[in-house]
Amino acid sequence: MSADIDIDLADREQLLQLIRVTPARQMHQGQVRRHNSGVYVTDIPYDPVNACAAIDYEQAEQLGYFKIDLLNMSVYQLITSPDHYETMLATEPPWEWLWTDTEWAKQLVHIGNYTELLKTMQPDSIPRMAAFISIIRPGKAHLQNQPWDKVFESVWDGDDSRGFVFKHAHAIGYAALVALHMNLLNQFAEQA
Numbered sequence: 001m002s003a004d005i006d007i008d009l010a011d012r013e014q015l016l017q018l019i020r021v022t023p024a025r026q027m028h029q030g031q032v033r034r035h036n037s038g039v040y041v042t043d044i045p046y047d048p049v050n051a052c053a054a055i056d057y058e059q060a061e062q063l064g065y066f067k068i069d070l071l072n073m074s075v076y077q078l079i080t081s082p083d084h085y086e087t088m089l090a091t092e093p094p095w096e097w098l099w100t101d102t103e104w105a106k107q108l109v110h111i112g113n114y115t116e117l118l119k120t121m122q123p124d125s126i127p128r129m130a131a132f133i134s135i136i137r138p139g140k141a142h143l144q145n146q147p148w149d150k151v152f153e154s155v156w157d158g159d160d161s162r163g164f165v166f167k168h169a170h171a172i173g174y175a176a177l178v179a180l181h182m183n184l185l186n187q188f189a190e191q192a
Contacts, residue, residue: 005066005067005068005069006037006068006069006071006170006173007068007069007070007071008071008073008076008173008177009070009071009072009073009076010072010073010074010076010077010079011072011077012037012070012071012072015070016039016070019041020041021039021040021041022039022040022043022044022046022052022053023035023038023039023051023052023053024038024039024040024052024053024057024060024067025047025050025052025053025054025055025056025057025060026038026056026057027056032047032050032052033050033052034050034051034052035052035057035067035069037069037070037071038057038067038068038069039067039068039069039070040053040060040065040066040067040068041068042065042066044060044065053065073109073177075109075177075180075181075184078184078188079184085180088180088183088184088187089176089179089180089183091183093179093182093183093186094182094186095122095123095124095125095182096122096124097182097186098111098118098122098123098182099118099119099122102115102119104185104189105118107181107185108178108181108182108185109177109178109181110133110174110177110178111129111132111133111136111178114132114136117132117136117144117145118132120145121135121144121145126172126175126176126179127172127175128148129175129178129179130168130171130172130174130175131143131148131151131152131155131171132175133166133171133174133175133178134155134156134165134166134171135151135155137163137164137165137166138162138163138164139159139160139161139162139163139164139165140154140155140162140165140166141162141163142162143155156168
């Protein structure tokens with residue numbers, strides 16, 4: 001069974017100073033390198049020369065080792081308190097700005113490079129934003145500019161024969177982060 005856990009952090013280095021980890025190993029063009037975000041929090045054979053796991057993360061997964069990706073997500077640095085976070089999550093974002101304010105939309109995490117597609121698809125909810133995030137990946141790109149009912153027929157079917165796809169749970173998490181970022185940008189615009 002393939003498991004994949006991503007944890008978004010405002011500053012991953014703060015966590016890495018508190019726990020013992022072994023950076024995951026990745027082979028890239030025949031060269032060993034440390035994985036950008038993957039770590040093991042359990043014992044795994046260690047390569048002291050490259051300061052990472054002694055086995056590639058894909059082989060490690062087949063052997064039962066569990067990698068966690070600790071990802072820096074600067075959006076969280078804009079949160080001032082737990083109450084602020086809850087308020088921003090509970091607020092309905094200004095969805096229409098995605099297709100009416102290109103410069104504003106360009107600032108958004110995960111989707112800022114897709115302003116033209118935002119204008120045609122017009123995602124207006126967390127489920128539609130999750131699907132949007134999925135269809136900007138190669139495996140589901142054929143669903144771009146399709147009606148939403150057509151998108152939802154197969155966006156979560158797990159078919160990765162055309163390339164990388166997002167799992168539904170990941171896409172929902174990323175969609176919530178986009179909505180949070182939208183609300184934070186809106187709040188800062190109102191304060192300016």
